Amino acid sequence: MAEAGGSGGVGGLKRLVLRERHEALGARFAPFAGWEMPLQYGGIVGEHEAVRERVGVFDVSHLARAWVEGPEAAAQLRSVTTFDVTTLPVGKAHYSLYCNEAGGIEDDVFIYHLPGDRWLVIHNAANADKDFERVQAVAGDAASEVTPETVMLAVQGPDAVALLSNVLGEGFAALEARDCAELDWDGTPVLVARTGYTGEDGGECIVGADHAADLWDALTEGGASPAGLGARDTLRLEAALPLHGNDIDETTYPFEAGLGFAVTLDDEAPFTGREALARLKAEPRTRRLAHLKAQERGVLRSGYAVHAPGGGEAVARLTSGAFSPSLRLGIGMAYLPVQLASPGVTLEVDVRGRALPVEVVRRPFYRKPRQ
Secondary structure (H helix, E strand, O other): OOOOEOOOOHHHOOEEOOOOHHHHHOOOOEEEEOEEEEEEOOOHHHHHHHHOOOOEEOOOOEEEEEEOOOOOOOHHHHHHOOHHHHHOOOOOOEEEEOOOOOOOOOEEEEEEEEOEEEEEEEEEEEEEEEHHHHHEEEEEEEHHEEEOOOOEEEOOOOOHHHHHHHHHOHHHHHOOEEEEEEEHHHHHHEEEEEOOOOOOEEEEEEHHHHEEEEEHHHHOOOEEOOHHHHHHHHHHHOOOOOOEEEEOOOOOOOOOOHHHHHHHOOOOOOOHHHHHHHHHHHOOOEEEEEEEEEEOOOOOEEEOOEOOOOOOOEEEEEEEEEEEEEOOOEEEEEEEEHHHOOOOOEEEEEEOOOOEEEOOOOOOOOOOOOO
């Protein structure tokens, strides 16, 4: 029997069920949110390019998974999430947020609506305990965490749908964007969703720990290149997708972060932070999460200061930054004063004492070439 994910790694870090598979592939591990995670296998750039050009597979089992079940589940989730999940059809998944009473973002989540009044919530690993406590506080025994006994794999890239259809069958092939379903894979239940965190098409699969190695092997033997957290970060940044703890946190608000689509205010249902969010939506913005592309060679990093041309006091600090393998330039995000956050505005980032010119651009940074 496969050992479920749990403690036992270096320094008390949780270890992945598939750690032996990752080790055999030469993975370099790094601590992340309490887990010992594959950072890369053969190299971040190569793994990034494999996802952009073909198909890659990520072990994302560090993401927490919790069920909420029963006829009251939708209303219970609505009371703590910003999106009105009561309107979400069966077989659909949607992005949502947990906010505090001031409207600050305490986590971003994905919610799946499955048949039989069952809802699966995907939480960020760093917030797993407090997120589950939040859900359990409103759902009680109807909430259950299934992270330890399951494995979650993300299959992403232009060839991902074809691969998943070949491996999982017609049930996956019939799914459209943000659909979710429970499939039978030769007698093994696999929960799948047409979702991801790379800007590419694909899907995410949740399977019992006992069958995880079989699914991993089927995907890699079918052509998926293993990819680690390093490539996942550069891919999500090119897609201008925020990372909680970097680009969004308790001090940032959905509307300034470009996440207004995840907030429903046209119903009457109360939820945590509703009053503050209604006020924030009506108020003029003072800052906005902007997307910066370097105009010369140079790597942008989280925490680097952003200045108006000519220096002076910093107007912001990068919340995320990296070298873009697709664009071959540095890219990053920062909360800029609204008067500086429009596309075309030029600024400077202090890169180890050098003023690197950057331009505010529209999101995403990377767009797939037209066929």
